[in-house]
Amino acid sequence: MSEWVSPNILLTILNGDEKGRIVLAGPKSPVIIGRGEDAQIKLSPRDQSIRRKHAYLRCDSSGWELSEIPPSINTPLVNGVPQACSALKNGDVIQLGATRIRVSVVSRQIQQFCCIVCKEDVSNLANSDGRALELADAAVYVCDEHVVKSAELVGQSIGRYELCSLLGQGGAGVVFRVYDRSTARLLALKRLTDLKSVEQIRRFDAEMLALKELRHTNIIRFVDWGTDADGLPFLVTEYAPEGNLGDLASKWGFRLPPRLARDLLVAVLDGLRFVHDSNRIHRDIKPQNILLRVAADGQPSPHYIPKIADFGLVKILDGVPITRPNEAAGTIGYVAPEQIINMRGVDARADIYSTGTTFYVLLCGSLPLELPGEDNQPEQLRRVLHDDRIPIQRRAPDVPARLAVALDRACQREFTLRFASADEFQRALNETL
Numbered sequence: 001m002s003e004w005v006s007p008n009i010l011l012t013i014l015n016g017d018e019k020g021r022i023v024l025a026g027p028k029s030p031v032i033i034g035r036g037e038d039a040q041i042k043l044s045p046r047d048q049s050i051r052r053k054h055a056y057l058r059c060d061s062s063g064w065e066l067s068e069i070p071p072s073i074n075t076p077l078v079n080g081v082p083q084a085c086s087a088l089k090n091g092d093v094i095q096l097g098a099t100r101i102r103v104s105v106v107s108r109q110i111q112q113f114c115c116i117v118c119k120e121d122v123s124n125l126a127n128s129d130g131r132a133l134e135l136a137d138a139a140v141y142v143c144d145e146h147v148v149k150s151a152e153l154v155g156q157s158i159g160r161y162e163l164c165s166l167l168g169q170g171g172a173g174v175v176f177r178v179y180d181r182s183t184a185r186l187l188a189l190k191r192l193t194d195l196k197s198v199e200q201i202r203r204f205d206a207e208m209l210a211l212k213e214l215r216h217t218n219i220i221r222f223v224d225w226g227t228d229a230d231g232l233p234f235l236v237t238e239y240a241p242e243g244n245l246g247d248l249a250s251k252w253g254f255r256l257p258p259r260l261a262r263d264l265l266v267a268v269l270d271g272l273r274f275v276h277d278s279n280r281i282h283r284d285i286k287p288q289n290i291l292l293r294v295a296a297d298g299q300p301s302p303h304y305i306p307k308i309a310d311f312g313l314v315k316i317l318d319g320v321p322i323t324r325p326n327e328a329a330g331t332i333g334y335v336a337p338e339q340i341i342n343m344r345g346v347d348a349r350a351d352i353y354s355t356g357t358t359f360y361v362l363l364c365g366s367l368p369l370e371l372p373g374e375d376n377q378p379e380q381l382r383r384v385l386h387d388d389r390i391p392i393q394r395r396a397p398d399v400p401a402r403l404a405v406a407l408d409r410a411c412q413r414e415f416t417l418r419f420a421s422a423d424e425f426q427r428a429l430n431e432t433l
Contacts, residue, residue: 008024008025008026008027008105008130008133008134009024009025009057009059009064009088009103009104009105010022010023010024010103010104010105010133010134010136011023011024011025011041011094011101011102011103011104012101012102012104012217013043013099013100013101014093014100014101014102015098015099015100016044016046016047016098016099017044017046017047017273017277017423018043018044018099018274018277019270020216020217020218020267020270020271020274021215021216021217021274022215022216022217023041023215024134024215025040025041025057027058027059027064029058030056030057030058031056031057031058032053032055032056032069033054033055033056033057033096034050034051034052034053034054034055034069035047035050035051035052035054036051036052036053038052038053039052039053041057043096043099044099047097047098047099048097049074049097049098050074050096050097050098050099051069051073051074053069054068054069054074054076054096054097055067055068055069055076055096056069057088062087063087063088063089063105064087064088064103064105065085065086065087065088066078066083066085066086066088066094067084067085067086068083068084068085072084074096074097076094076095076096077094077095078092078093078094078095079092079093080093080095088103088105089103089105090103090104090105091103091104104133104136105133113126113127113132113139113141113184114141115141115142115143115146115184116140116141116142116146116241117142117143117146118143118145118146120143120145122141122142122143122184125141125182125183125184126139126141126183126184126185128182128183129182129183131183135185135221135223135238137217138221138223138238138293139183139185139186139187139238140185140186140187140238140239140241141184141185141186142179142184142186143184144181144184147162147164147179147186148164148165149162149163149164149165149179150164150165150166153165153166153176157178158176158178158189158191158228158234159226159228159234160180160181160182161176161178161179161180161187161189161236162178162179162180162181163176163177163178163189164176164177164178164179164186165177167188172192172193172194172197172200172203172204172312173190173191173192173193173200173204173312174190174191174193175188175189175190175191176188176189176191177189177239178236185223186239186241187223187224187236187237187238187239188220188236188237188238188239188240189234189235189236189237190234190235190236190237191228191232191233191234191235192204192232192233192234193232195231195232201233203312203313204233204235204312205233206311206312206314206316207235207310207311207312207314208222208225208233208235210278210280210311210314210316211235211237211311213278214274214275214278214280216270216271216274217267217270217271217305218267218268218270218271218274218305218306218307218308219271219274219275219307219308219309220237220238220240220291220307220308220309221237221238221307222235222236222237223236223237223238224236237309238293238307240291240292240293240307240309241293241294242291242292242293242294242302242304243291243292244287244288244289244290244291244292245264245287245288245290245292245306245358245362246287246288247292248292248304248362249287249361249362249365253365254361254362254363254364254365255363255364255365255396256362256363258363258398258399258400258403260304261359261362261363261403262403262429264290264304264306264359265355265359265429266426266429266430267305267306268290268306268308268355269355269422269423269425269426269429270422270426271306271307271308272285272308272351272355272422273421273422273423273426275308275351276348276351276421276422279316280314280315280316281314281315281346281347281348281350281351282308282311282313282314282351282354283313283314283315283330283335283339283343283346283350283351283354284310284312284313284330284331284334284335284354285308285334285351285354285355285358286331286334286354286357286358287358287361287362288310289308289309289310290306290307290308290309290358291306291307291309292304292305292306292307293305293307313330315343315344315346330343330354332371332377332380332381332384333357333367333369333371333380333384334354334357334358334367335350335353335354335384336349336350336353336354336415337353337384337385337413337415338350338415340381340384340385341385347415348420348421348422349415349418349419349420350415351422352410352418352419352421352422352425353410353411353412353415353418355410355422355425356406356407356409356410356411356418356425357410357411359407360392360407360411363392363396363399363407364392364395364396364399365395366390366395368389368390368392368411369383369384369387369388369389369390370383370387370390371383371384385413386413387413388413389408389411389412389413391404391408392404392407392408402428402431403429405428406425406428406429409428410425
């Protein structure tokens with residue numbers, strides 16, 4: 001094992017509007033925490049018990065310290081105890097007003113990262129770029145001996161990333177599982193394959209920008225970007241070894257246990273709310289775009305962490321439009337009707353529809369409406385636009401009534417009848433089981 005000092009502190013918000021948001025702070029200067037515009041770590045303005053400048057973090061030779069900013073109103077709590085000034089250690093929970101924050105920090109202590117196969121210590125490599133703490137809940141580590149590569153990819157690489165296997169391929173890009181030997185990390189790499197399409201290049205750039213800015217437990221983590229020897233851009237993210245929601249549901253014959261489905265949906269909505277609060281709409285939520293990690297919490301049964309991925313169709317509200325007039329994109333069956341009519345004009349309710357449809361499918365194995373085959377796309381579109389949705393209990397009577405009501409509302413053809421926001425959808429779910 002190796003001893004190293006981390007210059008960073010990682011804060012994860014545990015409750016409220018920003019649940020799951022991750023903030024990384026460095027040691028160069030004091031960091032102000034509050035809900036004011038001039039706070040370096042700005043918390044939700046809706047938490048009125050947090051002052052505009054509530055507390056600050058600073059790092060010195062002895063480690064990280066949290067101090068309140070006078071006057072003394074709502075003194076910060078550290079592990080439930082009021083603390084005007086407190087040294088912080090890994091695992092502490094800070095409470096500012098009604099907001100709770102978990103601390104991840106390494107200060108002159110041993111931090112170990114191990115190969116997922118043989119448990120060999122790879123800590124020296126893991127922090128060779130100084131990002132081990134930042135990626136602690138996102139990285140997968142493996143030693144040289146246990147890197148598995150497809151025969152056809154042996155010896156191939158993109159930049160410093162060695163190709164291990166093909167994860168997916170589409171019209172504009174290809175996704176590989178890759179190995180970064182310098183850090184012992186398994187990662188996912190998406191490379192654009194068509195430099196002739198200005199639109200595809202703009203979408204790729206929009207996806208990269210979104211992932212760089214959206215740091216959240218339930219959003220796939222950005223790691224790196226670059227261009228290969230042929231000038232093709234690529235994007236590197238965390239690798240989710242447990243596959244996607246469709247893979248998980250298939251193990252249950254697409255009859256996912258309602259409790260598991262509900263817990264996963266609540267977590268997905270945490271991530272989706274964060275996307276929407278950042279002034280973005282995803283526009284392509286479906287089972288294949290919700291990836292899965294298993295939390296290392298020592299529980300006897302797996303605790304899955306869903307991660308929203310593939311921001312290739314992301315819309316930035318009030319930004320420069322990428323979509324051409326009258327153009328539609330998305331996945332038939334999951335795409336909201338209004339997205340077919342006016343892809344530029346959709347709001348958060350389009351993602352609510354796609355998310356509700358995704359979990360409808362996980363619970364009963366069918367879409368909320370009957371669609372013909374792909375060879376009859378005009379009829380598919382007509383039914384998406386005009387047919388009523390089938391209540392989920394008609395297909396899966398064992399789905400609890402309140403959960404069924406919530407999903408049926410999310411899948412309504414008319415967007416004014418759906419939940420207005422991820423937060424409203426989540427509140428309804430909290431009353432279901």
